[in-house]
Amino acid sequence: MKDWPGPVSTCWNHWIAVPTGDQAGVMEVLSLSSPTPITFAEAQEVIDADAHGNPDDRHHLSRVFVTPEVDSWTLVIGAWCNPCDSERHEDVLRLCKALSARYGGAQAYYYGEQGDGSAWLVAEHGSVVRRYAATGELDDELLTLGDPLPQxxxxxxxxxxxxxGDPQAASSEQIEEWTWAAFHLAPEIAAAYGVSPFTLTREAKVRGTGVLALTPDAASHGI
Known part of the structure; x- marks a missing residue:
């Protein structure tokens, strides 16, 4: 199956990035199963359809796109990777720590392209370096871990x-400006730390085949 890398994005984007070409190993750590070969273009359609589906039927949590090795990275894309979801954030934290213990690093991101905010989680060598959410939700502050990243x-x-990040000396206007800036920061952080799904091109060095895989959520909910 001939395939060319291309951007994978939708209105609401969630992904995990791991600095390795060990696709099978990443899937093992995440307990993903039933991999089916899929192209980047096909994966874009699937991820977009899942993102716009009914959030109550949990189908959007049942599958993810696992890229082939792209410039020495593997990306796992789908709502199941959301680092700030009320049901998923602790599991995503645990999984990124496990991936980083095995591969040296792992990150998870959320980005809403319609001004719906950003979230980022950076783990290295089994520990969390930073987790931060700027989505406009009341629980955003409770997710904060670690010190602000350079970006x-x-x-x-x-x-x-x-x-x-200490807001004590900041004016309400400055805090509002920061909140708006943070809403759009996830793509910049993702690109600075590795490979972003938004900037994939045919020039990327690719090895292997992308797959659509089932998550543990699929089995536990009979999907």
Whole structure:
């Protein structure tokens, strides 16, 4: 099956990025099963359909696209990877720690392309470096772990805010500006730390075949 890399995105994007070409190993850590070969173009259609489906039927949590090795990275794309979802965030945290213990690093992201916010989770060598959510939800603050990443610090300094994220000396206007900036920060952080699904091109070095795989959620809900 001949395939060319291309951007994979929808209105609501969720993915895990791992610095390895060990697709089978990543799937093993995540307990993914029943892999079916799929192209990037086909995966784009599937992920888009799942994102716009009924969130109550849990079908959107039943499958993910696992890329082939792309520039020495493997991406797992689908709502099941959401690092800020109320039902998924602790499991995604655990899985990223496990992946990072095995491969040195792992990240999980959420990005809403219609101004629906961002979230990022960065783990290294089995520990969480940073988790942050800017989605407008009341529970966003409860997800915060670790110190601000360099990209966060730079944007905060641009706005005249303390780089460490302490809002005590900030005005309400500055906090509002930061909130809006953070809403759009996930793609920038993803690109800085590795490979982003939004910037995949034919020029990327690819090895292997992408697959559509079932998540543990599929089996537990009879999907």
């Amino acid at each position: 966060e610090q730079a944007r905060r300094l641009e706005l005249g805010l303390p780089a460490d």
